[in-house]
Amino acid sequence: xxxxxxxxxxxxxxxxxxFLKKWLGRSHEVVVVTPNSKWNWIPSNVxxxxxxxxxxxxxxxxxxxYKKAGIDYRQAKAISINPEGSATSALPFxxxxxxxxxxxxxxxxITYDYLINATGPRLNFAATEGLGPDCGxxxxxxxxxxxxEAYEKLAQVIEEMKKGEKKKFLIGTGHGMCTxxxxxxxxxxxxEHKLKEAGVRDNAQITYISNEYELGDFGVxxxxxxxxxxxxxxxxxxxxLYTERGVRWITRAHVKKVSKGKIDYETLNGDMKExxxxxxxxxxxxxxxxxxxYDKNGEDITxxxxxxxxxxxxxxxxxxxxxxxEDYRAEDWPKYCQNQTYKNxxxxxxxxxxxxxxxxxxxxxxxxxxxxxxxxxxxxxxxMGKAVAYNIxxxxxxxxxxxxxxxRMSEMGAACVASAGKGFFSGSAAAMTMYPIVPDYQKYPDYxxxxxxxxxxxxxxxxxxxxxxxxxxxxxxxxxxxxxxIPE
Amino acid sequence: MKLTPYSQNAxxxxxxxxxxxxxxxxxxxxxxxIAINIKMTMLILKSHH
Ligand SMILES: Cc1cc2nc3c(=O)[nH]c(=O)nc-3n(C[C@H](O)[C@H](O)[C@H](O)COP(=O)(O)OP(=O)(O)OC[C@H]3O[C@@H](n4cnc5c(N)ncnc54)[C@H](O)[C@@H]3O)c2cc1C
Numbered sequence: 001x002x003x004x005x006x007x008x009x010x011x012x013x014x015x016x017x018x019f020l021k022k023w024l025g026r027s028h029e030v031v032v033v034t035p036n037s038k039w040n041w042i043p044s045n046v047x048x049x050x051x052x053x054x055x056x057x058x059x060x061x062x063x064x065x066y067k068k069a070g071i072d073y074r075q076a077k078a079i080s081i082n083p084e085g086s087a088t089s090a091l092p093f094x095x096x097x098x099x100x101x102x103x104x105x106x107x108x109x110i111t112y113d114y115l116i117n118a119t120g121p122r123l124n125f126a127a128t129e130g131l132g133p134d135c136g137x138x139x140x141x142x143x144x145x146x147x148x149e150a151y152e153k154l155a156q157v158i159e160e161m162k163k164g165e166k167k168k169f170l171i172g173t174g175h176g177m178c179t180x181x182x183x184x185x186x187x188x189x190x191x192e193h194k195l196k197e198a199g200v201r202d203n204a205q206i207t208y209i210s211n212e213y214e215l216g217d218f219g220v221x222x223x224x225x226x227x228x229x230x231x232x233x234x235x236x237x238x239x240x241l242y243t244e245r246g247v248r249w250i251t252r253a254h255v256k257k258v259s260k261g262k263i264d265y266e267t268l269n270g271d272m273k274e275x276x277x278x279x280x281x282x283x284x285x286x287x288x289x290x291x292x293x294y295d296k297n298g299e300d301i302t303x304x305x306x307x308x309x310x311x312x313x314x315x316x317x318x319x320x321x322x323x324x325x326e327d328y329r330a331e332d333w334p335k336y337c338q339n340q341t342y343k344n345x346x347x348x349x350x351x352x353x354x355x356x357x358x359x360x361x362x363x364x365x366x367x368x369x370x371x372x373x374x375x376x377x378x379x380x381x382x383x384m385g386k387a388v389a390y391n392i393x394x395x396x397x398x399x400x401x402x403x404x405x406x407x408r409m410s411e412m413g414a415a416c417v418a419s420a421g422k423g424f425f426s427g428s429a430a431a432m433t434m435y436p437i438v439p440d441y442q443k444y445p446d447y448x449x450x451x452x453x454x455x456x457x458x459x460x461x462x463x464x465x466x467x468x469x470x471x472x473x474x475x476x477x478x479x480x481x482x483x484x485x486i487p488e
Numbered sequence: 489m490k491l492t493p494y495s496q497n498a499x500x501x502x503x504x505x506x507x508x509x510x511x512x513x514x515x516x517x518x519x520x521x522i523a524i525n526i527k528m529t530m531l532i533l534k535s536h537h
Contacts, residue, residue: 413531
């Protein structure tokens with residue numbers, strides 16, 4: 001009997017674990033280690049942040065779902081990996097610390113035959129002084145609890161605006177090395193929509209601040225699409241929406257410090273500027289989970305397994321890390337998400353170390369990097385989880401020695417529906433697809449992407465799709481009937 | 489929308505009244521709902537290796 005250990009029960013880990021258990025049945029064990037008792041459909045946190053949904057609408061208890069599926073669920077967080085075992089264990093293992101109320105703080109070593117690291121992002125608010133809801137001056141929508149608090153504060157500001165007060169809203173990225181601009185984009189327009197609904201839009205100045213070189217970069221170097229008889233940059237598409245909705249924008253910005261009601265930021269041309277706010281939601285930069293790794297003798301091998309940001313090395317071409325943008329290639333991106341030293345170890349979703357940026361690296365004259373880091377959104381994260389699940393299944397059941405399924409971000413597309421306001425008849429969203437996610441200028445020399453697979457449009461239909469996705473992905477994650485036919 | 493000459497937003501395209509109408513016109517959006525779903529499904533099929 002083989003044991004597959006999945007670290008992280010988020011979008012990619014949950015996908016991998018549930019498919020693996022379905023395919024492997026009772027003959028093999030699937031263990032999931034994840035610190036929260038509840039699963040969160042993170043994309044809908046945007047709506048929680050504007051009061052359009054409650055916390056309960058976007059989370060559910062994991063234990064009953066895993067019990068039904070026959071998955072061994074441990075509410076714990078992984079602390080370290082011993083991929084060679086140790087002096088006392090011949091098998092590789094992960095040291096975990098339990099986080100549930102019953103056994104909080106107790107530790108255990110869990111052995112494995114195959115390991116999937118799907119620990120996602122650590123929200124690195126500490127990278128910017130004064131950032132974040134816990135000890136900072138901004139709100140966040142990155143977790144369901146953060147989003148609840150973001151709405152409480154928004155509702156309070158709206159009440160003050162109803163009395164005639166003018167307010168400044170600042171939404172965007174809280175550091176020069178952030179990813180996840182899409183979430184900030186969505187929150188911007190959902191807040192704008194909410195203010196309009198509350199009848200206080202005229203009292204608001206809304207500013208979007210971002211580390212993107214231009215609007216519409218989204219950490220994927222922007223995109224081109226066919227529109228109105230032209231092949232147009234996504235920048236035009238994005239700026240049009242900001243203009244239409246009266247949102248001012250600041251790009252090429254690294255937020256250095258957040259004080260009460262004010263940020264200090266540096267621009268790509270080295271200027272130091274300030275911006276005031278009454279309400280700010282700034283996305284933090286993401287780091288890896290921060291696990292350690294040890295070899296059989298107990299030597300620290302963390303730097304061999306994880307990059308300095310805490311993301312796990314896989315089968316990417318890391319020699320290109322410092323290469324110029326023009327030398328980036330599609331093949332630099334990992335095909336199988338498999339660690340090359342320990343081939344029974346995989347990393348999927350945000351947890352794997354990208355070979356380099358997708359957007360062009362940029363620095364201010366002061367040496368401050370101001371560029372989006374690569375996004376690994378829900379769809380590719382889940383697809384990586386499923387591909388790795390397939391590979392492990394084939395290794396266990398068919399004795400495959402090499403992975404059989406790939407999930408390379410330069411060979412797969414992404415569908416993205418960015419909400420711009422909630423409401424069955426009044427809502428809207430930008431529905432976008434791009435193929436591939438990482439531009440491939442060798443295959444598509446003009447624009448890096450297949451223009452037949454890359455498109456975008458705004459409208460009510462996008463909102464319906466976003467709403468439909470909310471219910472269908474929760475249905476799938478709860479393993480309700482026919483869950484396997486719902487695509488990633 | 490009132491244009492402020494030489495401001496940030498003076499150089500961007502804005503949707504015409506007809507475009508805005510289409511974005512919220514339920515019968516047209518039903519058509520778009522189907523079309524976008526087909527496009528996304530094709531993309532998903534193309535992405536599995
Ligand atoms: C507000 C917001 C809106 C978004 N909207 C969209 C959208 O509309 N569309 C889209 O495609 N993507 C969206 N994204 C991005 C999407 O949520 C991520 O790409 C996706 O969640 C990544 O999946 P993952 O499995 O890598 O990480 P996660 O889903 O974050 O899962 C990681 C899991 O690992 C657990 N974990 C952390 N540390 C440890 C540890 N030490 N040991 C064990 N477990 C650990 C975490 O608790 C978590 O459960 C959004 C993100 C945010 C923040």
